[in-house]
Amino acid sequence: MNKxxxxxxxxxxxxxxxxxxxxxxxxxxxxxxxxxxxxLVAGAFILASLNRVFAIKALRPTYExxxxxxxxxxxxxxxxxxxHLGQPWRFYEMLVTPHLTSAMAIFGFVYLxxxxxxxxxxxxxxxxxxxxxxxxxxxxxxxxxxxxxxLWVLDTSPQSRRTDEKIGxxxxxxxxxxxxxxxxxxxxxxxxIKANPxxxxxxxxxxxxxxxxVSGIALVMFIYMVVTYLRKQKIDMNTVDxxxxxxxxxxxxxxxxESLDQIHRIYEAxxxxxxxxILVHGKLFFTFFIMxxxxxxxxxxxxxxTMMIKKPREKIRKILYLIISICVLVGIFYMRWNVVIGGQLxxxxxxxxxxxxxxxxxxxxxxxxxxxxxxxxxxxAFLLWLLPPWKKKESIH
Amino acid sequence: MAIKKENFSRRDFIKNSSMFAGGVVLVSLLNxxxxxxxxxKPKGKGKWYGIAIDIEKCIGCANCARSCxxxxxxxxxxxxxxNWVEQYTITNDDEVKVSSPNGGIxxxxxxxxxxxxxxxxxxxxxxxxCAISPCTQVCPVGASxxxxxxxxxxxxxxxxxxxxxxxACPYGCRYIDPAQGVADKCTLCYHRLEKDLDPACMMAxxxxxxxYGDLNDKTSELYLFIKENNCAVLKPQLNTKSKLYYxxxxxxxx
Ligand code: SF4
Ligand code: SF4
Numbered sequence: 001m002n003k004x005x006x007x008x009x010x011x012x013x014x015x016x017x018x019x020x021x022x023x024x025x026x027x028x029x030x031x032x033x034x035x036x037x038x039x040l041v042a043g044a045f046i047l048a049s050l051n052r053v054f055a056i057k058a059l060r061p062t063y064e065x066x067x068x069x070x071x072x073x074x075x076x077x078x079x080x081x082x083x084h085l086g087q088p089w090r091f092y093e094m095l096v097t098p099h100l101t102s103a104m105a106i107f108g109f110v111y112l113x114x115x116x117x118x119x120x121x122x123x124x125x126x127x128x129x130x131x132x133x134x135x136x137x138x139x140x141x142x143x144x145x146x147x148x149x150x151l152w153v154l155d156t157s158p159q160s161r162r163t164d165e166k167i168g169x170x171x172x173x174x175x176x177x178x179x180x181x182x183x184x185x186x187x188x189x190x191x192x193i194k195a196n197p198x199x200x201x202x203x204x205x206x207x208x209x210x211x212x213x214v215s216g217i218a219l220v221m222f223i224y225m226v227v228t229y230l231r232k233q234k235i236d237m238n239t240v241d242x243x244x245x246x247x248x249x250x251x252x253x254x255x256x257x258e259s260l261d262q263i264h265r266i267y268e269a270x271x272x273x274x275x276x277x278i279l280v281h282g283k284l285f286f287t288f289f290i291m292x293x294x295x296x297x298x299x300x301x302x303x304x305x306t307m308m309i310k311k312p313r314e315k316i317r318k319i320l321y322l323i324i325s326i327c328v329l330v331g332i333f334y335m336r337w338n339v340v341i342g343g344q345l346x347x348x349x350x351x352x353x354x355x356x357x358x359x360x361x362x363x364x365x366x367x368x369x370x371x372x373x374x375x376x377x378x379x380x381a382f383l384l385w386l387l388p389p390w391k392k393k394e395s396i397h
Numbered sequence: 398m399a400i401k402k403e404n405f406s407r408r409d410f411i412k413n414s415s416m417f418a419g420g421v422v423l424v425s426l427l428n429x430x431x432x433x434x435x436x437x438k439p440k441g442k443g444k445w446y447g448i449a450i451d452i453e454k455c456i457g458c459a460n461c462a463r464s465c466x467x468x469x470x471x472x473x474x475x476x477x478x479x480n481w482v483e484q485y486t487i488t489n490d491d492e493v494k495v496s497s498p499n500g501g502i503x504x505x506x507x508x509x510x511x512x513x514x515x516x517x518x519x520x521x522x523x524x525x526x527c528a529i530s531p532c533t534q535v536c537p538v539g540a541s542x543x544x545x546x547x548x549x550x551x552x553x554x555x556x557x558x559x560x561x562x563x564x565a566c567p568y569g570c571r572y573i574d575p576a577q578g579v580a581d582k583c584t585l586c587y588h589r590l591e592k593d594l595d596p597a598c599m600m601a602x603x604x605x606x607x608x609y610g611d612l613n614d615k616t617s618e619l620y621l622f623i624k625e626n627n628c629a630v631l632k633p634q635l636n637t638k639s640k641l642y643y644x645x646x647x648x649x650x651x
Contacts, residue, residue: 003575007476017495019522019569020478026560026573086558086578093538093557104561105537194635195531195567348569349651351495 006359016352025344025356029369030084035186035208036336037372038077042183042209043216044070045119045175050246052172058242064389065227066220067123072379074115078108079372084365103189114182118175123387125168128153129161130392145386183212190339197272198279198343203261210254211332217247218328225322227384237314240321247328248304255297258335275350283353284342287334296331300324445547446585447612447640449622450521452647454606457482457519459501461598461607465523466502468586468597475499477572479523479583480598485649486517493649520643520650521607523598524549524570524583525631528638532562532571532582541580547612547640548587553579567635585609612640 010023048066051059082091095112098105132154135146147154184205190196191204221243228235265273280288303324307317346353360366465471465480481500486509487493494509507517530549533541540556543549551562556579563571563580574581586596599607610619622628628642632651643650 004474004476007474011475017483017497020475020481020497020500021563021569021572023476024572026563081559084559086560086573086580087556090538090555090557093555097538099536099539101534102537102561103535104559108537193531193535193565195565344564348567349495351493351651 006357009357010355013355014352016347017349018347018352018354019349022344022347023354025341025354027340027344028084028356028365029358030080030365030372032333032336032340033080033369033372034077034084035183035190035340036215036333037073037080037376038186039183039208039212039215039332039336040219041070041074041077041216042179042212043214043218044073044220045179045216046213047217047220047243047246049172049176049179052169053176056242058236058238061236061239061389062220062224062243064126064387064392065224065384066216067119067126068383068387068389069220069223069376069380070216071119071123072376072383074119075379076372076375078111079375080369083368083372103185103192107185107189110178110182110185114175114178118171118178122168122171122175124149124151125164125171127387127392128164129156131387132156133393134391180209184209190343195348196343197270198276198346199339201261203257203264207254207257207261210250210257211335213250214247214254214328215332217243217250218325218332221247221321222325222329223380225318225325231390233390235318237317240318244304244307244321244324247324248301248308251297251301251304251328255301272350275346279342279346279353283345283355284338288338288342291334292331292338295327296334300327300331442613443545444611445613446526446590446609447547447619447623447642448523448526448585449608449619449628449642449644451606451608451622451626451644452518452520453645454604455482455519455521456604456606457484457501457505458603459504460601460603461521461523462500462502464597464601465583468589469584471581472575474575475502477574477581479570479581481522483520483522483650484517485520485647487515487647487649488513489515491515516647518647521598522568522570523641524566524585525568525637525639525641526583526585528640529636531565531567531635531637535561535565537561544587546590548585548590549582550584550587551580551582553577553581556580567632567637568639 007024014023044066047059048063048070050056051063051066082088085091094105095108098108100106128150131146131150133156135143135150135154137143138146153160187205187208190199190208191201193199221240224243225235225240265276303320307320311317312320341356344354345356358366459482462478462480462482465478466473469479471477471479475498478500481497483495483497483501484505484507485493485495486507488509490513496505498505501519505519507514509517526547526549528543528547530541530543533543533549536542536556537559538555538557540552541549541562542552553574558573558578558580560573560580563573566582571580571582573579586594586598589596596609599609608619608622610617612620612623614620622644623642626644628644629646630639630642631646632639
């Protein structure tokens, strides 16, 4: 098949005028996945931090799950970006010779800081004591593995546990702004492009941050319920009720911020307004109004709102929570889609549009995107097996 | 003449990082308000290239676009251009119609009948060689850079093909070369300038609608052209300090 076939199709279906170099969408589905996955990391982590810093008891059962979820997604977070490069093997240049005025270059460092300093350390301090215990209980190879993971810090005295606890707490406190930074930064990668009026807004980092929290919290809720179900344990309703409460409020903030941004655009109605209006009402209608706002915001908000007023039976609540978390996850995916793809559908000449179809057959983008979304779940399964939160000794905090 | 490119070594990185914070403050203090045109190079005595286009003289033959593709090995498909021509038609009903079939290479037709046309003209497009180029700013590895002569270039042996610069260029002047997976754009035929030859598009234009030259040289044809005519740059509000000047540019052109 001709590799330009989809481009010729787009060319045949152009609306109005578009600069010829803009017919090809440079950033495809993979770049949609990139902020999506990073957002899940930041959101899951922030939920964990809420629990620890504010000592919210009801969230305790999700603490380790949140951290491990964040780690699983973090490990692949850069993969969509790297596999999208025209020269993937040169990606390390970004780290060894970064160009300091580039938001993308700095992202590499924010990422490493977050992964190495915050996430891994927090998990390590949280699990160190248990890993020492497990290394003693297990035999042979696994005993060795746990020992390696403790980095041979085998002290189990209450004193050492208190130190773990203190440092862990400190890291969590540092971690919150770091998580904010991580995802705010991703927003900045788009928000700082003055050439593109759909992206260029100071609100972008803030919107990305809140949508990240929303998606991360929904993901943890989903994973907690599924994992508990698979373990044939009872889902702690107090926990999911509390998560859903947070989800509800943060979703409201997120939606308000996004609306503010849109209202501001509509009221100011600058030179780009006409084209963006046609974009939102035309090419983005389905993904914006139906998926992002309808499925991602209205349905979850209405359902959760109603449930707050009148609490249905446990069984129904469980099902509804599961559905809500999926709706939110889908909605945020489309939010990323609308930003990344939407921002490239209209011409910077403001005179027309190109089109984009996910190429499922010949394009590698679709399958790679799917891969980068699925792999974290396998990593998570592995981590939950290696570091089962439910086998931890009750911590002293 | 080799291109003096600022390469970013690890040492520079450390040096730069420490200078960065101070630099930001300094630049914001020292940069006075300037005109939107970058008619002067901020410092140095060497050449400082700019381009001017006499819209009235352009007949839409697209010889420039054709010769550019041939000279620079730009892929033939109609999705990759370093240089293209647009036809603007403004109707009596205030409708703006723009077209550029295969960048103008396939020739133009005029679907609007003569008595409905308010005005129509051709606008050749190419890299504006911005003095404050957004494309250079965003490149994560510094593969996009400005030559000392004020030409925006890409080091293809270094580019990682992230496409960030393509997004950052407000004028749609960049594309990712499908064969090499790296960014490509107009170089003002840097390889020819090095040999004191004119860029291909300048040579190909039969009407002399295109001029290029040294903005530092007060006697150059380009300098005088900009001085004597009413010239404007595209999207001045974005403050890219574009060095591609259009004579009598209509506001409809973006
Ligand atoms: S026109 Fe585009 S590619 Fe050329 S220097 Fe300006 S931003 Fe860069
Ligand atoms: S595509 Fe190449 S030149 Fe453009 S920003 Fe990325 S690394 Fe730099």
